[in-house]
Amino acid sequence: MLCGDGREFKKQIPNIGTVGEDFYSFLENGSAGFFRQCSWMGKKYNCDKIFRPIITDEGLCMTFNMLNDEQIYRNNVFPPPINRKLPNDYAFEEWSADHGYGEEAGVESYPRRALLSGSSNALIVNMEVALDDLDYACSNFQGFQVVLHKAIRFPTVTEHYFRVPLSKSVIVAISPAQIVTSDDVKYYSPRKRKCFLQGEKTLMYFKNYTQYNCKLECLTNYTLDVCGCVSFYMPREKYTPICGNGNLTCISFVKRYMDIAGLRRSLDKETNIRNFSKILSCDCLPMCTMVEYNTEITEIDYDWYKKYESIGNKTERDEKYSSSQLVIYFKSGHYIPCVRHELYGHLDFLANVGGLLGLFVGFSLISLLEILYFVSVRIICNMKLYQHWYGE
Template sequence: METKFGNDESPPRKNSFFKNVRTYFREYCNCTSIHGFQYFGEKRTIFERIWWIIIFLICLIACISAIYGVYRKWEGSPVIVNFANQGTPIYQIPFPAITICPESKSFQPVFSYTRTMQKMLSNASVTPAEHTTFEYMSLICKYQDKLNSSYSKPDIFPDDFFETVHKIKPQLLLYNCMYLGNTDTCSRFFIPIMTDEGVCYTFNMLDRGEIYNDNVVQFRNYQRAPRNMSNWSVEQGYAADAGLFPYPARALFAGAVNGLSFNIITPKTYLDFACRKSSLQGYKVILHSPMRIPRPSQQYFRVPLDQSVVGAVQPVMISTSDKVQMYNPKRRGCYFPSERRLKLFKIYTSLNCKLECLTNFTLRTCGCVNFFMPRDNETRICGTGKITCMRNAENFMQIKDLHRKLSKKDFKRADDCDCLPICTDVTYDVETSQTDWDWKKSYSAHLLKPTNDSHLSSLTIFFKSDNFVTSERNELYGPIDFLANFGGLLGLFTGFSVLSLMEILYFLSIRMICNNRLYGYWAGPEM
């Protein structure tokens, strides 16, 4: 009795398994579209086979090396920063927040650091209130080494520290204050704020309730904005219905007449030369984003006495396309606000994050925090006995962060700040020019009697142009781009394609099954 196997009447083969595999592989070599494989299946000399194997391996190694290079580029630099296609008008961003810090850190008629220090140096009588106030002011002024014996140097200050500093805070006497060409009362423009330079005054900054979390201790009316934030966010900018006068305020046009300008009166009796090592008097000014906590000791420009200073502002804005959001924050190099939460701040920025990180490290190292750092009810204020500890803690944080960047290590430690930039941010570059201001002659020319017991300074801040160029993070190599490079290199070196992959899968599965049904054996008929 005859048994038929499909269209082939030959019985199943009894060859060894390895011989069947070799025969099946030759059949695949004759059918595949991968370049060079057909030569592996030919019954030719051993020299020819070895030659083609070497050539194929060389091409395969070159292909893998090129693909690995493309992968490293895609993995390491998936995002590119380039310029936007069109300019951004200045009315879409806030006018910069302006923080002004007097060089004299106390109101001299109430408390003079110089007079108290002279009393202590001459062993004159100093009241307990003066001594306590002098101790408190030593956190704001430079520590006087030659007065070490006169310091009690407590490690912790009570909350009365803020009440005392508030009572003797320096005065900011402004007049002829103009914004957008309109004259208004300067007191409603500038609000007191506690910084690392002591009590300063800020303009166009967000209210503290919109920056700090509810667990942060607040003091009196400091950093209380005249209005709440309206229809603005750093990602979306101003809403269409924000109007011409939202908060934070925005400039409508460029030019000095459309900026902020004011004069500062400084009575000679307000000057204090002992609080700082530098004998320079006047004011430190810092321009920053309305949602950022300023640190005037690190970045500022000066407004000296009896001089007129003009600052031309050029915004620097960077945005991020939606396509980049799919990447890991480490790969794109920035955080979206919803991705990073802070314990002390409602709004994430890189500088707010670094301030919180420094606060936490100072608390762990010294058991307390500096007076300008945000804190909760259970956190204590460091006294003069912890000045060295606080200074060393900040220096250590800076060196550690620099060492991590130079070593280019990607691993994350528990004490790392992880303060990447925010994906959409705006900063303000300012070009300043200043000149001596003989304001007394100007007063005399207008038949006004100038005073001889005061100094006068002037500051004007404005945008340089109506538009500026925005930078944007875009996708450099997306998944489709990487796949195209991957497939192009495989095709160039080996002729491999998606159909080639399907051929391999076909010979390893479907063809074996069908051979078994047609011929009774997975390797099929003898070729």
């Protein structure tokens, strides 16, 4: 289930249609810890205090600065028991996806603020993995996968990630790109402005709308409709079956169909597969207020073994491990957001029409008064004086 569609291992692994809740315990017990040291804004932390485990499409991962399940999922969702809560000193308050932090949010508010920019205020994570735990059968890449995402969005690792190879130090400089929407555009319907405000579209599983959450919910619903179960990482209600490796082909088919559903609709509007007729109505528009993270990534060798050897801190254990380092920081303390405005309002349209008339026909307000004079006052006076509208 964690090795793609599992075709290479089809003969070795029993064909299981669905699995129980004990599958999550298997994931937790079979995943070795990989944190060695963590620091945030120049201060060292216990990694377990600032990271928490979460189940994703790649299995058990660790997340930093993501909201608790109570803030992400609705009450009907039964999250994996492995998703632990944040400590009490990281309470979620005074923050929203559209407006950010409130006026009363302090320095220690959550999600954590990157108060300063530059590499000296970075999130630095030193990771290690036992050489015996490397799995060359599932993937030709050995290392770590990292996803940058908003705190309210469920991360899909297989779709959007960058890699941290073994024995490498990866430095990531982030430049945020924010799009906000002006008040004038908010009065338009979502179809015209082509984006959703928070609260305009309600999701069944997620409390906050994002385009990625919407797509994941859509994929979850149609996986359940077609396969009769959902994948282990998908949001689900308490008694919804969890797909085993026997349903991997069905899961892959549904996902593949969703990826090309819009293209099929545009190429052949007459074609409609009954079982998937609703799939084209997922209606997952982008958010009107959104933040994207542009990155500049550099990679160098991480000579961790020589470092510990030079300071006399090398142990026999280190010879059996490989380490990597991840450094993430904001490139600048400021950024300029983009504002989504209407291209032409009513006043803009009238102003442009008046300008074009003045340019091409010499039209002005005086010309308009002259026209009104000739079609009203002049005719009335001629009728009284000459009994003809055109006068003499």
